[in-house]
Amino acid sequence: MDTLYSNLLNPPYISHFLLLLFLASSYLHTSSHFCFCLVDGVPSIGSVRSCIEEERSALLSFKQDLKDPYGRLSSWVGRDCCQWEGISCTNRTGHVAKVDLRNPCSYDDEEGTYYNQSWLGGKINRSLLSLKYLNYLDLSCNYFDGIHIPKFFGDLKSLRYLNISSASFSGEIPPSLGNLSKLNYLDLGNSFYNTRSFEMHSKNLNWLSHLSSLKYLNLNGVNLSTEVPNLLHHVNMLPSLLELHLSNCFFESPPLSLQKINFTSLSVLDLSFTPNFDLYLSNNEVNTSSFPSWLFNLTSLRKLDLRWNSFGGPFPDELASLKSLEYLDLSHCGLEGQLPASLGMLKSMQHIHLSWLLLWGSIPASIGNLSSLKTLDLSNSNINGSIPESLGKLSELVRLDLSANPLEGILTEAHFINLTSLKICHIDNDGRPMPLVLNVAYDWVPPFKLQELGLEDFRIGPGFLGFLQSQTELEALSLRRAAILGSIPDEWFLKISSQVEYLDLAYNNFGGRLPFQLKFPKLMFIFLDHNQFEGPFPLWSSIAQILDLQSNLFSGPIPSNLDQLMPQLTYLDVSENNLSGTIPPSICNMKYMNTISLRKNKLFGEFPQQWSLWSEISIIDVSHNNLSGNIPSSMGIPSSLHEFKANNNNFGGEIPFSFQNCTHLAILSLGHNKFTGNLALRLGSNLSTLVVLGLRSNLLSGHIPHQLCNLVYLRTLDLAHNNFSGTIPKCLKNMTSLVKADAPFMESELSNIYDGQTTIMSKGEELDYGDYASFYWGLNIIDLSSNNFEGEILEQVGSLVELHTLNLSMNQLTGEIPSSIGKLRWLESLDLSHNHFSGHIPQNMSSLTSLSHLNLSYNNLIGRIPSGNQLETLNDPSIYEGNPSLCGAPLSTVCPGYDTGHIVPAEDLSKDDDEVFWFHVSMALGFIVGFWVVCGTLVLKKSWRYAYFKFFDNIKEKVALTIALKLARWQGKL
Structure with a gap:
């Protein structure tokens, strides 16, 4: 003291x-x-200070009207509101100055979607007006379910910061916000997700020009379509503006002209997605516009984002005037032409995104002058030619993406020599026939350690394996279609095993045995298909989601505990290998399984009984094995099934009735088995999504059920080689996909990465066709051959104008070939052989210009074989053999009217046949008419009859007398 x-x-x-x-x-x-x-x-x-009582009460009233399902405001108790979550007070006066209730959410750039983790909702109480000193208000990333922005926000005169972005507000932006004259920061932007659900708009932006202190403005996702003419005028009234975000604002293009620029201090400009993003997604035509010239006056710009705009014309050389530019994104803009060498003048540039343009020519060598460049993305922009060696000077470059371009030339060490910062590298030439060549020395050690490497459609020299072994920090690797020979050392797999997440070595010539027991704790995507790997297939990762081993030499059984070794698998393709044994029942325990293909192996035994446990299964392909028994349905068939292929096995019994529960089924291929029963009881109207129905080479019987005619998506109907009977249904004309060129198409089925093969008989041979677009659009087939159908082909067959193959051979069909068959303009294959057809071959079959396979043999056809157009190319006599009454080329039988010195045209030959026919008809009619004119008159008129017979009696007497006199004279002379 x-x-x-x-x-x-x-x-x-x-x-x-x-x-x-x-x-x-x-x-x-x-x-x-x-x-x-x-x-x-x-x-x-x-001081142990609590906030001012009036403001504490105001906050409690504000809280009372909010919805807080996650308890984020649970700390709002007690006297001291300055200690509450999200509340800050001034140190000097204790007034509430800041309310920050931003929801901790994340944004997905690819989806354009905010994911709310712990949102607030409800209403916003006017009690906030009691916070007289409030200068900061952030309610962003919450969920206010479409309520309007409160007009009273305009009375919070002390606000300098207002952020209510992506909080699900809707309606018109209140003009009262123009009263916030102290505002520096205004963010009203909506995410794309919220834009579709809760649209905000502004009919008049006059209020904006009053915010003279504004430095940051975000109106992303706000509908400003009615304000396009005045938009720049209002923005031009904000001289302090540093950042402007007008992405996805529903106007067609940025305004092109502005007489005087006042916001020259602007450093960030975002006008991305200016032509409504949905227009691009729906492939509608979008009018192009010129590149706005006023942009080149914004000399303070550091970031310019104009992706997804509708600009036309050449790539602007004037961009070189923006010397301060650090970030440039012109992706999906429609710009065309050659990249100017002046790009090399932008010495401050750090990030360039120019993907999906219409460029031509090579990358300018001046790109090597951008010493600060960290990102260069020119993917999918049609860049061609060789890659300049000057690229190797970019020592700051972290990400290089030149994928999906028709590049050529040779890459050497010089292209990479100073890329010491490089972490991500993607280069390919989009599958073109002249690939890039990577030629580096085997002992060359690159100056970088990559995290991602994608070299697709390359031709890679022998030194690459040395290059690859130096990359021990890879997290993603794709060497698809790189024509690499040899085997990869086990040591390299060991080096990358701890961190690699994506591995694609598909479509190469790798061989040898893989390290079976090696563990990859982070590996989720494995593509080793179309190589020559041997041994048991690798069980590398317990978190793997995709395992594609198609077309290799793997052998041995499928592990019985695969569900425990790889429980996360959603996609398994081990087709076209040498796997043997049975399908383990435990495979049905893989609850995430979406696609499983075991096609073309050596599997035997029965199909697993508990396949209904696959709640997410979409595609099952077990075709071309030696499986047997019945297809189980006791526990039901998964309703999620899109494709089921079990053809070319030894299955028997009846087709399970529960396939009717598969309301998304597009492909059902059960051909080449031993199924029995009546199809009418197996197919219900629920299978309305069916595109391919393949049941050939079984033991099925009965009539074709009329339900088939209601399958509007059906394009391939193959019932050949069974025991079906009855007539061909008239209602086949109702199969919309074979009748209309613009018929509906199951586009939703194209999203799956599996593009397997379906075995189809076409043009007289069995072929494997790829699924999805190339298959659905390319094969419209009806094959009812080798059954017991009878009756005639009705004229309605001519309505199936989209048909490519029609095969009705080896049945009991009769009658004539209908002339309407000439309307099938896309018909490529027609087989009516081995039936009982009669009459002439319709002449208009010569109009089938797509026809390349024809068989009319072994019927009862007569007359001349039509000629002309496409039929001239089908000159194999076997097409018409077994019809003895046919004549003309290509048969050796000559028809009447055939002059050996002159080939009579087809129409003249047909005319001769008609003349002969009518000549015989006229002779018969003449005989009948003449007979009854004479004989009928004698029967009906008695006097004429007496006279007629009296006349013949007189004649008879004269003839007898003459003969007697002649005989007497002859005897006298003797």
């Missing part, structure tokens, strides 16, 4: 003490508690 007392008497301490007393007097007015204490022997004044 003596020391303290003596210290207080010293002049410096006296002055400090008096100062503290002065400060204490001001604290007493705003604090509910006050203390006088010593800190390190020095007197100090402290």
Whole structure:
């Protein structure tokens, strides 16, 4: 105490003490508690302060109207509101200055979607007006379910910061916001997700020009379509503006002209997605516009984002005037032409995104002058030619993406020599026939350690394996279609095993045995297909989601505990290998399984009984094995099934009735088995999504069920080589996909990465066709051959104008070939052989210009074979053999009217046939008419009959007398 007392008497301490007393007097007015204490022997004044009562009550009223399902405001209790979550007070006065209730959410750039983790909702109470000193309000990333922005926000005159972005507000932006003259930061932007659900708009932006202090403005996703003419005028009234974000604002293109630029201090400009993003997604035509010239006056710009705009014309050379530019994104803009060498003048540039343009020519060598460049993305922009060696100068380059371009030339060490910062490298030539060549020395050690490497459609020299072994920090690797020979050392797999997540070595010539027991703790995507790997297939990762081993030499059984070794698998393709044994029942326990293909192996035994446990299964392909037994349905068939292929096995019994529950089924291929029963009881109207129905070479019987005619998506109907009977249904004309060129198409089925093969009989041979677009659009087939169908082909067959193959051979069909068959303009294959067709071959079959396979043999057809057009190319006599009454080329039988010195045209030959026919008809009619004219008259008229017979009696007497006289004279002479 003596020391303290003596210290207080010293002049410096006296002055400090008096100062503290002065400060204490001001604290007493705003604090509910006050203390006088010593800190390190020095007197100090402290406070245990709660906020002002009026403001605390206002916050509680505000909380009362909010929805808080996650308890984020649970700390809002007690007297001291300055300690509550999201509340900050000024140190001097204790007034609430900041309300920050931003929801901790994340944004997905690819999806354009915010994911709310712990949102607030409800209503916004006017009690906020009691917070007179509030200068910061952030309610962003919450969920206010489409309510309007409160008009009273315009009365919060002290606000300098207002952020209500992506909070699900809707309606018109209140013009009262123009009263916030102190506002520096205004963010009203909506995410794309919220834009579709809760649209905000502004009919008049006059209020904007009053915010003269504004430095940051974000109106992303706000509908400004009615304000396009005045938009720049209002923005031009904001001289302090540093950042402007107008992405996805529903106007077609940025305004092109502006007489005077006032916002020259602008450093960030985002006008991306200017032509409504949905227009691009729906492939509608979008009018192009010129590149706005006023942009080149914004010499302070550091970031310019114009992706997804509708600009036309050449790539602007004037961009070189923006010397301060650090970030440039013109992706998806429609710009065309050659990249100018002037790009090399942008010495401050760090990030260039120019993907999906219509460029031509090579990358300018001046790109090597951009010493600060970190990102160069020219993917999918049609860049061609060779890659300049100057690229190797970019020592700051982190990401290089030249994928999907028709590049050529040779890459050597010089292209990479100084890329010491490179982490991501993607280069390919988009599958073109003249690939890039990577030619580096085997002992060359690159100056970088990559995290991602994609070299697709390359021709890679022998030194690459040495290059690859130096990359031990890879997280993603794709060497698809790189024509690499040899085997990869086990040591390299070991080096990358701890961190690699994506591995694609598909379509190469890798061989040898893989390290079977090696563990990859982070590997999720494995593509080793179309190589020559041997041994048991690798069970590398317990978190793998995709395992594609198609077309290799893997052998042995499928592990019985695969569900435990790889429980996360969603996609398994081990087709076209040498796997043997049975399908383990435990495979059905893989609850995430979406696609499984075991096609073309040596598997035997029965199909797993509990396949209904696959709740997410979409595609099952077990075709071309030696499986047997019945297809189980006791526990039901997964309703999620899109494709089921079990053809070319030894399955028997009846087709399970529960396939009717598969309301998304597009492909059902069960051909080449031993299925029995009546199809009418197996197919219901629920299978409305069926595109391919393949049941050939089974033991099925009965009539074709009329339900087939209601399958509007059906493109391939193959019922050949069964015991079906009855007539061909008239209702086949209702199969929309075979009748209309613009028939509906199952586009939703194209999203799956599996593009397997379906076995189809076409043009007289069995072929494997790829699924999806190339298959659905390319094969429209009806094959009913080798059954017991009878009756005639009706004229309605001519309505199936989209048909490519029609095979009705080896049945009991009768009647004539309908002339309407000449309307099938896309018909490529027609087989009507081994039936009982009669009559002439329709002449208009010569109009089938796509026809390349025809068989009409072994019927009862007559007359001349039509000629002309496409039929002239089908000159194989076997097409028409077994029809003894046919004549003409290509048969050796000569038709009447055929002059050996002159080939009579087809139309004349047809005319001769008609003349012979009508000649015989006229002779018959003449005989009948003449007979009844004479004989009918004698029957009906008695007097004529007497005269007629009397005349013949007289004639008879004269003839007898003449003969008697002649005989008498002859005897006299003897």
